[in-house]
Amino acid sequence: MKALDELIFDNRFARLGDAFSTSVLPDPIAEPRLVVASEAAMNLLDLDPAETFSPTFAELFSGHKLWSEAEPRAMVYSGHQFGSYTPRLGDGRGLLLGEVVNSRGEHWDLHLKGAGQTPYSRMGDGRAVLRSSIREFLASEALHALGIPTTRALCVVGSDSVVWRETQERAAMLMRLAPSHVRYGHFEYFYYTRQPEQQKILAEHVLNEHFPHCLGAAEPYLAMFRDIVERNAELTAKWQAYGFCHGVMNTDNMSILGITFDYGPFAFLDDFDANFICNHSDDQGRYSFSNQVPIAHWNLSALAQALTPFISVEALREALGLFLPLYEAHYLDLMRRRLGFTQAEEEDKPLIERLLQLMQNSGVDYSQFFRRLGDQAAELAVQRLRDDFVDIKGFDTWGQDYSARVEREGNTDDAARTARMHAVNPLYVLRNYLAQNAIDAAQRGDYEEVRRLHTVLIRPFDAQPGMEAYAERPPEWGKHLEISCSS
Numbered sequence: 003m004k005a006l007d008e009l010i011f012d013n014r015f016a017r018l019g020d021a022f023s024t025s026v027l028p029d030p031i032a033e034p035r036l037v038v039a040s041e042a043a044m045n046l047l048d049l050d051p052a053e054t055f056s057p058t059f060a061e062l063f064s065g066h067k068l069w070s071e072a073e074p075r076a077m078v079y080s081g082h083q084f085g086s087y088t089p090r091l092g093d094g095r096g097l098l099l100g101e102v103v104n105s106r107g108e109h110w111d112l113h114l115k116g117a118g119q120t121p122y123s124r125m126g127d128g129r130a131v132l133r134s135s136i137r138e139f140l141a142s143e144a145l146h147a148l149g150i151p152t153t154r155a156l157c158v159v160g161s162d163s164v165v166w167r168e169t170q171e172r173a174a175m176l177m178r179l180a181p182s183h184v185r186y187g188h189f190e191y192f193y194y195t196r197q198p199e200q201q202k203i204l205a206e207h208v209l210n211e212h213f214p215h216c217l218g219a220a221e222p223y224l225a226m227f228r229d230i231v232e233r234n235a236e237l238t239a240k241w242q243a244y245g246f247c248h249g250v251m252n253t254d255n256m257s258i259l260g261i262t263f264d265y266g267p268f269a270f271l272d273d274f275d276a277n278f279i280c281n282h283s284d285d286q287g288r289y290s291f292s293n294q295v296p297i298a299h300w301n302l303s304a305l306a307q308a309l310t311p312f313i314s315v316e317a318l319r320e321a322l323g324l325f326l327p328l329y330e331a332h333y334l335d336l337m338r339r340r341l342g343f344t345q346a347e348e349e350d351k352p353l354i355e356r357l358l359q360l361m362q363n364s365g366v367d368y369s370q371f372f373r374r375l376g377d378q379a380a381e382l383a384v385q386r387l388r389d390d391f392v393d394i395k396g397f398d399t400w401g402q403d404y405s406a407r408v409e410r411e412g413n414t415d416d417a418a419r420t421a422r423m424h425a426v427n428p429l430y431v432l433r434n435y436l437a438q439n440a441i442d443a444a445q446r447g448d449y450e451e452v453r454r455l456h457t458v459l460i461r462p463f464d465a466q467p468g469m470e471a472y473a474e475r476p477p478e479w480g481k482h483l484e485i486s487c488s489s
């Protein structure tokens with residue numbers, strides 16, 4: 003375990019030079035105080051959890067102090083936003099402070115979000131508000147606990163500094179960790195600005211540092227792209243299986259590592275709704291829940307375009323063709339597990355589709371349904387759940403087919419089935435209203451609720467005594483929260 007001042011840095015991205023990022027110092031926020039920290043994320047850096055009690059902690063994560071080995075840089079990138087190309091974006095309010103090497107030899111980017119203006123801030127103030135920082139913190143650690151690949155969050159530091167969004171709010175900073183902050187948009191930037199040398203340097207960096215297992219392939223860049231396609235197929239399958247809506251799948255928000263990245267107005271589904279749009283400025287529903295699958299594919303083709311200097315168009319097309327079949331295989335596998343099946347049957351896909359349609363028609367709570375389906379023997383569980391459906395007859399038919407399907411598995415141990423299902427069906431998910439309650443308290447200066455919610459969400463599958471309220475369906479007000487896109 004290390005103290006804060008014992009971290010070892012190896013700033014590989016900074017060494018790529020000024021074509022890739024600009025040196026900028028963090029602009030501190032006033033009266034920093036620790037809102038919440040993740041012990042699990044600290045562990046990634048070998049940091050002693052007791053370090054949160056040191057006054058240096060909030061100072062380092064609010065821009066007041068800097069490690070001597072840190073080299074804060076704002077990265078340049080571009081990207082397709084809502085389908086249109088924006089030629090220059092870049093870190094407008096976040097800084098890559100450096101890369102920490104842990105005892106396992108892993109590199110972790112320290113990215114301080116809300117660190118002030120940079121050459122890429124455009125009209126923005128370079129700040130992040132407490133509300134969005136708490137949402138990203140909770141989501142990062144909650145998705146990780148669900149087994150969904152994601153950037154991590156080390157802490158949120160709050161402040162007295164005032165920022166203006168729709169109303170006056172308080173600034174905060176989030177310390178984000180990831181093995182890399184390279185986005186699809188990095189490749190797009192060097193491709194569309196016609197900088198082949200820099201693009202080669204970027205591609206080599208990503209291949210060598212993040213996809214070293216592809217170096218031995220006949221065509222390393224193609225192997226890398228295939229891997230990116232595969233990772234995204236799996237990531238998207240996990241989002242869909244767990245009802246996670248990202249909300250802003252622009253290519254500048256897509257990680258080259260296939261991890262959930264850049265949290266904005268995201269949401270977990272409460273009632274199942276395939277057409278759910280969590281982003282209120284997404285008028286066309288481009289990033290609606292069910293559109294995430296074709297959009298993930300579309301984004302990969304945008305990346306493929308930017309990789310044409312390294313890989314033949316034919317090979318790129320072929321690799322892109324892997325996405326949908328891989329997605330479907332992962333999705334079906336996850337949904338089978340959520341339903342408690344250990345074997346695959348041809349008819350599972352229509353069985354799942356029929357269930358989702360019934361849930362859609364009746365507004366059934368997506369997470370609770372699967373959890374409760376595993377609470378009891380299949381026949382008893384469907385009996386108990388039928389009242390949630392408007393089309394009771396339709397659900398009864400589904401329930402009979404489901405029970406018969408469970409029986410065909412030949413495994414009659416109900417306790418084992420419950421354990422298996424509860425291990426993949428969370429009791430606690432980050433519902434918007436839970437985040438909102440925690441944010442409301444934090445805005446009054448009370449951080450207890452954020453901390454409690456965090457501890458509940460990092461063990462999503464385990465029933466935690468006294469935390470029953472966190473497993474409830476949202477109250478009526480909590481179902482229709484308009485999550486502001488400003489952050």
Ligand code: AMP
Pocket residue numbers: 091092093094095096122123124125126127128129130250255264266489
């Ligand atoms: P996002 O919607 O957070 O993914 O951000 C899109 C782009 O806008 C990125 O280049 C951000 O760095 C930039 N940006 C977002 N908010 C701000 C802000 N408050 N100040 C400066 N730049 C920002």
Ligand code: MG
Pocket residue numbers: 254255264
């Ligand atoms: Mg972004």
